Amino acid sequence: MPRAVTLIRSATLSDVAEYAYAATAPAEARLIFLAGSCPLDADGATVAVGDVAGQAAACVVNLRTALKDAGAGLDDVISTRVLVATTRQSDLVAAWQVVRDAFGDHDVPSTLMGVTVLGYHDQLVEIEAVAAVLDA
Template sequence: MPRAVTLIRSASLSDVAEYAYAATAPAEARLIFLAGACPLNEDGTTAAVGDVAGQAAKAVENLRTALADAGAALEDVISTRVLVASDRQADLVAAWEVVRDAFGDHDVPSTLMGVTVLGYDHQLVEVEAVAAVLDS
């Protein structure tokens, strides 16, 4: 199945970043705006309490489910924002590594942010995404 998303890398910017700097989708693509994927279990409890990497993994799992329900997959994501409730850079990196690894070669433009607090009890990570698909 052809994908709508084209990742753009910039030779003019640092190659230290582990993601593309931009992405495009054609005008005929259907955009999917996803709410932040939270590290919640089916019963509404927060998964992996106190574990940034564990919560990032659960958030990505829930993101995959939301994408599938919208007719998309991780390869259709055009951008992400990873929110981590911490002022420690090591926590941000731990969450980022899980998200980065989940996306593999589809290294979409991403923003990684430390925030003060997130919405659920014991929540440390949230992953927002926008996807683009070509409907047949």
């Protein structure tokens, strides 16, 4: 099945960023707006307490599940926002490395943010995403 997402690289902006600067989807694409993926297990308990990378990995697992349930996959994601409850840049980097590795060559436009607090007890990471698919 053809992909709806086209990643756009800038020839004039810095090439230091580990993601595309923009992405597009054609008008006929179905957009999927995903709620923030949280590091929760099937019982709703926060996993990997105190471990930013572990929580980021759990968020990716849950993101993959939500995408699959919507008829999509990571390659259909058009943008992400990664939220990390921290004031330390090293925590942001730890979460980002997990997300970047999960997406591989599909390096979608992303925003990485340190925030004060997230919604669940002991939650350190949350990943928001938008995907686009071309239905048959």
